[in-house]
Amino acid sequence: MNTISVNQQNTEQQDPARLHIAIQKSGRLAEDSIGLLKQCGVKLVKSKDQLFCKSSNFPIDVFFVRDDDIPAFVDGNVCQVGMVGENVLIEKQQAAMLEGAEGMFQNIEKLMDLGFGKCRLSLAVPQSADYGGPKTLAGKTIATSYPGILSRYLKSQNIQAKLVKMEGAVEIAPRTKLADAICDLVSTGSTLALNGLIEKDIVLESQAVLIKNPNLSEEQKVILDRLMMRLNGVRRAQSSKYIMLHAPVSALEDLQKALPGSESPTIVPLEGREDLVAIHAVCDEGVFWDTMEDLKARGATSILVLPIEKMLD
Numbered sequence: 001m002n003t004i005s006v007n008q009q010n011t012e013q014q015d016p017a018r019l020h021i022a023i024q025k026s027g028r029l030a031e032d033s034i035g036l037l038k039q040c041g042v043k044l045v046k047s048k049d050q051l052f053c054k055s056s057n058f059p060i061d062v063f064f065v066r067d068d069d070i071p072a073f074v075d076g077n078v079c080q081v082g083m084v085g086e087n088v089l090i091e092k093q094q095a096a097m098l099e100g101a102e103g104m105f106q107n108i109e110k111l112m113d114l115g116f117g118k119c120r121l122s123l124a125v126p127q128s129a130d131y132g133g134p135k136t137l138a139g140k141t142i143a144t145s146y147p148g149i150l151s152r153y154l155k156s157q158n159i160q161a162k163l164v165k166m167e168g169a170v171e172i173a174p175r176t177k178l179a180d181a182i183c184d185l186v187s188t189g190s191t192l193a194l195n196g197l198i199e200k201d202i203v204l205e206s207q208a209v210l211i212k213n214p215n216l217s218e219e220q221k222v223i224l225d226r227l228m229m230r231l232n233g234v235r236r237a238q239s240s241k242y243i244m245l246h247a248p249v250s251a252l253e254d255l256q257k258a259l260p261g262s263e264s265p266t267i268v269p270l271e272g273r274e275d276l277v278a279i280h281a282v283c284d285e286g287v288f289w290d291t292m293e294d295l296k297a298r299g300a301t302s303i304l305v306l307p308i309e310k311m312l313d
């Protein structure tokens with residue numbers, strides 16, 4: 001079904017001078033994906049079309065689809081790029097290999113981590129189960145929505161187990177005796193606990209990633225470079241802080257050492273004070289309460305830590 005609508009969109013809206021990006025329509029990644037595009041200054045005009053949206057100020061068109069369909073949109077070059085959980089991309093690639101669909105999804109390239117949608121694909125067993133590592137699962141039944149990734153993992157550990165593929169509600173499988181264990185996505189572990197399960201081993205760590213088809217037009221390459229520069233700027237700004245403080249001249253050197261990840265701070269004289277200066281610095285690493293306490297102990301006063309919105313070198 002999806003393939004047909006993908007091809008229809010393809011002929012209707014494919015424009016080699018614009019970059020097409022696939023993002024999740026609704027779900028855990030939807031809000032952050034659109035938020036990130038907005039932070040990159042990409043304005044999206046709401047349209048009646050639920051699938052497709054053109055940006056009014058950047059040569060980008062956004063396709064809103066189910067997360068599981070994003071790799072296919074990118075593989076088919078209907079969209080040149082996409083934002084998707086790395087777990088979904090790797091599962092599509094592994095499953096295609098297992099099914100002998102040679103080449104499917106293999107040319108998709110991961111461009112960057114996007115910093116949201118963080119989770120892990122983990123093995124979990126009932127709290128009462130006797131578990132001494134993944135080898136305990138030999139000969140057992142494991143329910144999962146990720147048979148491709150799980151098969152690769154079991155093979156690498158030399159374990160033979162029976163897999164039951166479930167599309168959702170995997171966590172109920174042990175209670176209903178459908179499986180002895182599960183392999184499912186976990187972020188806090190609260191869903192597991194609610195179902196009397198306990199997380200044991202991590203099979204894959206994942207987060208949302210930007211993915212790309214290898215065949216872009218020259219115009220699309222230029223647009224993608226601009227987008228990537230902005231994405232990197234937003235990502236760096238997210239992890240950086242602007243710090244301002246007053247420092248006794250005598251403690252200047254010592255204080256500079258304590259500023260996390262900042263190479264050359266700006267030193268500003270303070271009107272009417274020979275003994276004090278102001279230091280302004282961009283800190284690439286987190287500035288926490290203990291960092292501020294450390295700075296204070298080294299003589300700093302009036303310490304201000306500000307968020308940074310955008311960054312471009």
Ligand code: ATP
Pocket residue numbers: 024025026027028029065066067068084085086087088117118119185186187188206207208
């Ligand atoms: P769709 O309707 O688009 O198919 P979905 O229900 O399959 O959505 P979501 O539950 O919205 O998918 O999850 C999307 C992605 O969010 C996952 O593939 C994963 O990368 C990420 N994610 C982060 N934390 C979790 C979590 N605790 N459980 C499931 N997915 C998570």
Ligand code: ZN
Pocket residue numbers: 066067068
């Ligand atoms: Zn999905």
